[in-house]
Amino acid sequence: MAILSFTDGTRSTDHQNIQGILSRVGVRLERWSIPSDRNLSALLALDRPSPKEAEDLLAFFEPRFATLKETLGYQSRDLVCLHPALPDLDGLLARFLSCHTHDDDEIRYVIDGAGIFGFVLPDGSQVELLVLAGDYINVPRGAEHWFRLTAEKRVKAIRYFTSREGWVPVYTGTPVHPFTEFAQS
Ligand SMILES: [Fe+2]
Numbered sequence: 001m002a003i004l005s006f007t008d009g010t011r012s013t014d015h016q017n018i019q020g021i022l023s024r025v026g027v028r029l030e031r032w033s034i035p036s037d038r039n040l041s042a043l044l045a046l047d048r049p050s051p052k053e054a055e056d057l058l059a060f061f062e063p064r065f066a067t068l069k070e071t072l073g074y075q076s077r078d079l080v081c082l083h084p085a086l087p088d089l090d091g092l093l094a095r096f097l098s099c100h101t102h103d104d105d106e107i108r109y110v111i112d113g114a115g116i117f118g119f120v121l122p123d124g125s126q127v128e129l130l131v132l133a134g135d136y137i138n139v140p141r142g143a144e145h146w147f148r149l150t151a152e153k154r155v156k157a158i159r160y161f162t163s164r165e166g167w168v169p170v171y172t173g174t175p176v177h178p179f180t181e182f183a184q185s
Pocket of ligand 1: 096100101102106145146147169
């Protein structure tokens with residue numbers, strides 16, 4: 001379950017409270033339960049699933065994709081697997097550590113591990129959101145945000161797209177507040 005962190009070091013785990021704060025920038029956070037299945041658990045445990053294993057893994061979540069296609073017009077999805085042994089992981093992540101926006105929505109469904117989204121709220125204050133397995137997040141186009149990993153540097157997430165062109169970072173230059181690290185599980 002997601003945790004919201006504030007610049008004064010306080011936290012919130014109350015979903016309604018978190019959703020209320022994030023809605024100020026149009027962010028939607030939902031809980032989508034992870035299916036309980038032995039084969040899925042085995043696939044989720046792989047750091048580097050093969051293309052076939054990745055498709056097998058995505059197949060468990062196709063009903064969600066079908067709904068997104070119908071309701072929001074999403075056209076494609078893929079699986080992102082980040083882990084400490086990934087070549088140039090830090091270089092890859094560096095693109096998203098600074099405040100940026102996109103011309104398309106950034107939609108992520110975390111199915112394993114953890115990630116951290118930061119947001120600049122309309123009053124200029126900043127928050128960080130820890131997202132864990134089962135958290136679905138929609139960061140709307142134009143919302144100023146950043147993304148990083150926890151110290152474990154491990155996450156698997158499904159990305160949903162309407163088009164690939166819109167999904168590049170446009171940097172805003174806003175300095176990111178140094179937030180207190182989230183505790184490791
Ligand atoms: Fe982004």
